[in-house]
Amino acid sequence: xxxxxxxxxxxxxxxxxxxxxxxxxxxxxxxxxxxxxxxxxxxxxxxxxxxxxxxxxxxxxxxxxxxxxxxxxxxxxxxxxxxxxxxxxxxxxxxxxxxxxxxxxxxxxxxxxxxxxxxxxxxxxxxxxxxxxxxxxxxxxxxxxxxxxxxxxxxxxxxxxxxxxxxxxxxxxxxxxxxxxxxxxxxxxxxxxxxxxxxxxxxxxxxxxxxxxxxxxxxxxxxxxxxxxxxxxxxxxxxxxxxxxxxxxxxxxxxxxxxxxxxxxxxxxxxxxxxxxxxxxxxxxxxxxxxxxxxxxxxxxxxxxxxxxxxxxxxxxxxxxxxxxxxxxxxxxxxxxxxxxxxxxxxxxxxxxxxxxxxxxxxxxxxxxxxxxxxxxxxxxxxxxxxxxxxxxxxxxxxxxxxxxxxxxxxxxxxxxxxxxxxxxxxxxxxxxxxxxxxxxxxxxxxxxxxxxxxxxxxxxxxxxxxxxxxxxxxxxxxxxxxxxxxxxxxxxxxxxxxxxxxxxxxxxxxxxxxxxxxxxxxxxxxxxxxxxxxxxxxxxxxxxxxxxxxxxxxxxxxxxxxxxxxxxxxxxxxxxxxxxxxxxxxxxxx
Ligand code: ASP
Numbered sequence: 001x002x003x004x005x006x007x008x009x010x011x012x013x014x015x016x017x018x019x020x021x022x023x024x025x026x027x028x029x030x031x032x033x034x035x036x037x038x039x040x041x042x043x044x045x046x047x048x049x050x051x052x053x054x055x056x057x058x059x060x061x062x063x064x065x066x067x068x069x070x071x072x073x074x075x076x077x078x079x080x081x082x083x084x085x086x087x088x089x090x091x092x093x094x095x096x097x098x099x100x101x102x103x104x105x106x107x108x109x110x111x112x113x114x115x116x117x118x119x120x121x122x123x124x125x126x127x128x129x130x131x132x133x134x135x136x137x138x139x140x141x142x143x144x145x146x147x148x149x150x151x152x153x154x155x156x157x158x159x160x161x162x163x164x165x166x167x168x169x170x171x172x173x174x175x176x177x178x179x180x181x182x183x184x185x186x187x188x189x190x191x192x193x194x195x196x197x198x199x200x201x202x203x204x205x206x207x208x209x210x211x212x213x214x215x216x217x218x219x220x221x222x223x224x225x226x227x228x229x230x231x232x233x234x235x236x237x238x239x240x241x242x243x244x245x246x247x248x249x250x251x252x253x254x255x256x257x258x259x260x261x262x263x264x265x266x267x268x269x270x271x272x273x274x275x276x277x278x279x280x281x282x283x284x285x286x287x288x289x290x291x292x293x294x295x296x297x298x299x300x301x302x303x304x305x306x307x308x309x310x311x312x313x314x315x316x317x318x319x320x321x322x323x324x325x326x327x328x329x330x331x332x333x334x335x336x337x338x339x340x341x342x343x344x345x346x347x348x349x350x351x352x353x354x355x356x357x358x359x360x361x362x363x364x365x366x367x368x369x370x371x372x373x374x375x376x377x378x379x380x381x382x383x384x385x386x387x388x389x390x391x392x393x394x395x396x397x398x399x400x401x402x403x404x405x406x407x408x409x410x411x412x413x414x415x416x417x418x419x420x421x422x423x424x425x426x427x428x429x430x431x432x433x434x435x436x437x438x439x440x441x442x443x444x445x446x447x448x449x450x451x452x453x454x455x456x457x458x459x460x461x462x463x464x465x466x467x468x469x470x471x472x473x474x475x476x477x478x479x480x481x482x483x484x485x486x487x488x489x490x491x492x493x494x495x496x497x498x499x500x501x502x503x504x505x506x507x508x509x510x511x512x513x514x515x516x517x518x519x520x521x522x523x524x525x526x527x528x529x530x531x532x533x534x535x536x537x538x539x540x541x542x543x544x545x546x547x548x549x550x551x552x553x554x555x556x557x558x559x560x561x562x563x564x565x566x567x568x569x570x571x572x573x574x575x576x577x578x579x580x581x582x583x584x585x586x587x588x589x590x591x
Contacts, residue, residue: 007043009089013075018094020045021102023131024067025112027060034060036096038071039112041136046078046093047071056099065112066105066128072098119552123566126557138554141260142542146213148259149233149538152252158209158235163198165215169516170196171452174218177228185583191217191229194535196452197520199236200492203531204523210236213538222561225484225540225551229559235489236533242475242491245532246431249487253479253536257427261545265427269479273434278402282321282410284435287483288428290417294398294409295322300382301399306374308353312399319402323409324387325416328394329356329368332420340396340412349408353397357389366391414483429481434458437465437472438505446507451476453502454520455490456532465501472505477534486541489534496524 003018025039034057036047049060063069073094084090109125110117112132122129129135150160169176172193179189192198194216202210212234219228237245250269257263270288277284280293301313301320312318325332341352359366364373364380372380387395396412398405417423437457438447447469449455456475457465464472475491493499499521503513513521542554552558559565579586 005042006038006040006045007088009045009075009092009094011077011091014077014092015075017072017074017097019070019072020094021068021070023105024063024065024069026065027063036060036063036069036071038069039131039133043089043133044087045089046084047073047096047099048093049096049099053097056096059099059101060096062101064105064107066108066131067101068103068105070098070100070102071096119550120560120566123552123558123560126567130556135553138542138546138548139556141546142538142554144260145256145542145545146233146538148256149211149213149252152255153209153211153235156209156248156252158211158237159207160212161202161207161210163192163195163202163212163214165191167192167198170194171449171454171517172196172218173448173452174220177217177219180582180584182582193218194232195234196454197517199234199533200454200520200528200531201523203236203238204526204528206238206529208238210234210533219563222559222563225543227539227551227555227558228563230551231538233487233536233538234533235535236531238529238531240532242477242532245489245491245534246477249479249489249534249536250431253429253486253541256541257545263427265429269429269431271431271433274432274436275434277432278406282398282406282408282413283483284432284478285480285483285485286410286430286432287414287417287423288430289423289426289482290414291422291424292323292325292413292417294406294413295324295383295387295395297322297379297383297386297397300379300386301375304375304379306371308351308371309375309379309397309399312401312405315401317401318399319405320397320399321405321409322383322387323396323398323413323416324389325394325396325420326390326422327392328416328420329358329392332394340416343415344398344408344412347408347411348404349398349400352408352412353399355383355395355397357384357391357393357395359391360384360389361391371397427482429479432478432480433476435474435476435478436470437461437474437502438469440470447505449502449506450474451488451490453506453508454492454499455502456493457498457502462498462501465498465505469505475532479534479536481541481544484540484544485537486544487534487536489532491530491532494524494528494530496521499524 002021006020006022022038022040025037025044028035032051034049037044038047049056051057073096075092075094078093108128109121166189169190170193174193176190181187195214199210214232214234215229216232217229254265257265274284277286282294297320298313301309304310309320313320344352353371355367355369358368389395398409435450439450441448458473458475461472477489478485479487539551539554543551546554548554
């Protein structure tokens with residue numbers, strides 16, 4: 001066994017004989033003396049191989065990068081001028097007395113300290129990629145975060161209960177991963193999109209406080225912050241109000257940041273309604289580090305000659321809004337404005353109108369933009385007043401459906417904010433509340449649940465579920481940090497009659513509800529306590545904490561954006577015998 005990790009050897013070991021194990025990080029031949037940087041999970045240690053010791057010297061000569069070796073030797077001070085202040089072991093080195101190669105290595109496809117690697121190569125050789133110090137650090141921080149969560153929840157009476165992976169479709173509304181049943185021909189399990197229904201059943205079962213750090217599966221098109229399987233910190237409690245649930249969860253996240261990063265998140269977290277977030281920031285997960293805000297102009301543009309504005313301003317569900325960029329009139333180049341126009345196009349915006357305010361005192365003559373001539377004095381006055389534009393500023397405009405305007409200007413706000421110096425450093429958490437119960441899906445012409453169909457309506461909004469579903473608000477709460485939704489949850493419906501109303505609003509028939517969620521509906525009738533909870537995305541939280549570029553950098557064995565594992569080559573085809581056993585015939589035979 002080792003006497004100490006390589007990376008932890010320091011001055012206090014001076015004069016001691018130590019035994020260390022590790023990988024050859026680098027071998028340097030300094031004309032007669034060979035230096036080995038030996039690496040283990042704690043860091044690097046400099047080993048010196050002197051030609052006086054012929055046996056160790058001969059072994060050292062054979063060593064190559066990533067060989068696994070055992071070294072015994074005495075710890076001594078490094079010669080003056082060769083101290084490395086970046087390493088814990090930077091003041092010392094070990095003079096090798098015995099050295100053994102435990103296993104050679106093929107030449108690795110990349111150097112362990114190369115920061116410019118292609119992600120595909122890293123994922124293909126993930127076992128080597130994970131040896132890199134940054135990845136070791138990321139996964140340790142992930143572990144510490146999960147531990148801090150467990151300790152907090154344990155101290156607050158939450159118990160960890162496992163829920164099944166082979167189950168039925170759950171209500172988050174994404175596409176399921178299915179697992180065919182061998183025993184029941186033609187039938188399938190679904191992998192859970194979350195333990196939502198089970199955690200509610202555990203409340204009905206009287207456990208009172210549940211948590212689980214658990215894998216969830218959603219077969220969605222992947223974006224940078226998504227994985228087909230991801231990890232939630234899943235929590236549910238009984239007999240607590242929404243504000244009480246939020247308070248204890250806020251305390252947990254604050255505690256985790258303190259324990260793991262030593263960061264004090266600003267408290268209490270501000271609370272903002274969904275409507276306010278959309279109106280001011282065009283997003284239900286606003287990045288509050290960015291000082292820019294949207295300005296409402298819909299009412300001011302109703303009568304202008306410019307149809308691009310007056311059309312949406314008069315249309316149901318339309319919006320016209322401005323985004324003031326202080327100093328943008330002088331600072332933003334034509335090329336940058338063109339690039340922003342292209343950027344908002346991705347969100348469905350057909351263009352990006354703007355006005356540069358050269359000299360406001362001169363009225364419309366002091367404004368530079370092709371659209372000015374089509375806007376009335378009143379409209380221009382409203383723009384100046386409401387955005388508080390000053391000489392040298394620029395206002396971008398979004399006009400269209402509220403969704404397109406919010407998506408486009410919301411994203412532009414964050415982009416310009418970060419690129420042009422309008423964002424503070426640090427951490428800006430908040431709660432977003434008062435979400436609508438439902439959102440209208442134009443394609444299918446029906447209401448969809450904004451969170452999931454088990455979310456309780458706000459007090460007094462039960463009747464709106466039938467009469468005006470679009471107005472009904474939910475007892476839902478999202479925790480947002482620096483523009484990322486890190487957690488989302490709600491108070492749940494615990495009464496069967498309210499649940500039926502929600503299903504009716506969602507156009508889910510009694511038969512369909514019974515077929516899909518019958519077990520929960522039944523359980524609700526056996527003394528279900530008031531309950532609610534939340535789920536946090538562990539991968540996202542750790543990505544933010546480590547400052548990693550991608551969620552994949554904090555998951556040991558992630559999938560690519562195309563939902564493949566480059567290491568194991570999953571998914572893969574299976575042989576006919578296996579398919580036959582599962583009663584499956586492919587539409588097209590395996591290639
Ligand atoms: N099950 C929900 C989700 O995964 C979270 C919750 O409502 O607790 O989004």
